[in-house]
Amino acid sequence: MCAPTPCRRATHVISALVADTDLVAPDFAADALIRLSTSSRITDPSWRLELLDQAFDRTYGTQEPYRRSSPPGIPADSRQGAENFASAAALNRVSLQVRIAQTMATIDPRRGRDRFEWIDLNLAPGRCEDPLVASVDDYYTALSFLARASFSDRGEALRFLELYLWRAHLPSEMPAVARALQRFRPNVYEATYLEGVFHNILEATTKDPRGFSASNLDTVTRVADLQKAYRDIGVLNFHLLDTLREYSRRG
Numbered sequence: 001m002c003a004p005t006p007c008r009r010a011t012h013v014i015s016a017l018v019a020d021t022d023l024v025a026p027d028f029a030a031d032a033l034i035r036l037s038t039s040s041r042i043t044d045p046s047w048r049l050e051l052l053d054q055a056f057d058r059t060y061g062t063q064e065p066y067r068r069s070s071p072p073g074i075p076a077d078s079r080q081g082a083e084n085f086a087s088a089a090a091l092n093r094v095s096l097q098v099r100i101a102q103t104m105a106t107i108d109p110r111r112g113r114d115r116f117e118w119i120d121l122n123l124a125p126g127r128c129e130d131p132l133v134a135s136v137d138d139y140y141t142a143l144s145f146l147a148r149a150s151f152s153d154r155g156e157a158l159r160f161l162e163l164y165l166w167r168a169h170l171p172s173e174m175p176a177v178a179r180a181l182q183r184f185r186p187n188v189y190e191a192t193y194l195e196g197v198f199h200n201i202l203e204a205t206t207k208d209p210r211g212f213s214a215s216n217l218d219t220v221t222r223v224a225d226l227q228k229a230y231r232d233i234g235v236l237n238f239h240l241l242d243t244l245r246e247y248s249r250r251g
Contacts, residue, residue, distance in 0.1 A: 010041040018051065026061030027091040033058065034099055045107050056100050056115060064092035065122065069135035069214075090138065094119060098142045109150035113160070116146055123170055126210030133172045133211045140168070140176035144183040158190055162197055171205055171212040171219070178222035188234045195230070195240055202240075202247045216248060 017036055021029035033055035037048045067090060090096070097119045105112025119139065126133040143164050151157035161184055168177045181194050227238045 014039060014041060018054075021054075021058070026058045027063065027096065030055040030058040030062070030096045030100075031091060034096070034103060037103060048107055049104065049111065052100050052104050052115075056097060056118070059093045059096045059100070062091065062093045062096065066092050066094040067135045067138070068132040094121060094136055095138050098138045102142050102145060105146055105150050109146075113146055113150055116142065116164075121167055123173070125170060125206055125208035126172070126214070130210070131214070133208075133214045134170055135172060137176040137179070140165075140173070140180040141183065144180040148184055154190075157184075158186075158193070162194070165197060165201060168201055169204065169206045171208050172215045174202065174205070175215055175218040175222040177201060178219065178226045182222075182226050182229045186233070191230045191233060191235050192237075195235070195238065198240060199243045202243050205247070205250075220244060220248075 014036060018033065021032050024032070033051050036042075037051040037055070042048055042051075090099075097115070101112050101116035101119070103112075104115050121136060121139065123134040123136065143161060147157045147161035151160065161180070165177060165180065168174065177198060181191075181198060184190075184194070186194055223240050223244055227241065230238055
């Protein structure tokens with residue numbers, strides 16, 4: 001345990017940095033508060049959670065709602081290339097909120113899940129004249145992490161995962177859904193059930209030609225990876241590739 005004076009000094013420094021976040025843009029403020037919440041100088045879990053709550057509130061002032069990405073081939077010196085580069089910084093509302101939920105879950109799993117439930121994707125289909133499409137892989141990565149690591153009851157974890165997977169409706173989300181299913185590390189019975197869930201999600205996707213053209217190859221690759229992972233745990237019948245053929249024809 002540190003001596004009183006250094007502890008007070010550390011608390012004063014962090015408090016001053018927290019106050020300084022009022023002077024910067026909301027996205028940078030939220031990022032700074034998340035980083036401060038993980039400081040080894042903070043030993044009180046309630047203070048960590050308070051900083052994360054503040055960070056979550058700041059995210060509503062960010063300029064970009066979610067990350068957007070483009071397929072390979074967009075020139076880096078073009079407007080879309082610059083937007084793609086800026087988006088990779090992950091200082092948008094959804095990416096920041098996902099980080100907060102995951103960080104919270106390491107302190108208090110229930111509060112981490114509660115914060116995740118507040119995240120509103122509200123994704124819009126791509127426009128034909130715009131090569132950038134919605135990219136929320138980090139959302140589904142966090143979903144699989146929270147489902148896998150924050151429940152003691154596996155049935156509850158599966159229900160949580162399924163509930164939020166049903167938010168996926170754009171073609172550009174499908175690769176992330178496939179990866180989330182793999183990262184959940186299901187047993188053979190869960191995998192068989194989740195394959196059916198993904199089948200239904202693919203069949204219900206929103207029409208989005210731009211998003212489909214940008215993500216279709218990635219979707220095929222991720223589904224193939226998912227098939228291998230499921231076969232490795234003993235799933236003998238895998239029908240998603242047939243579903244994917246129908247999905248590709250519709251796209």
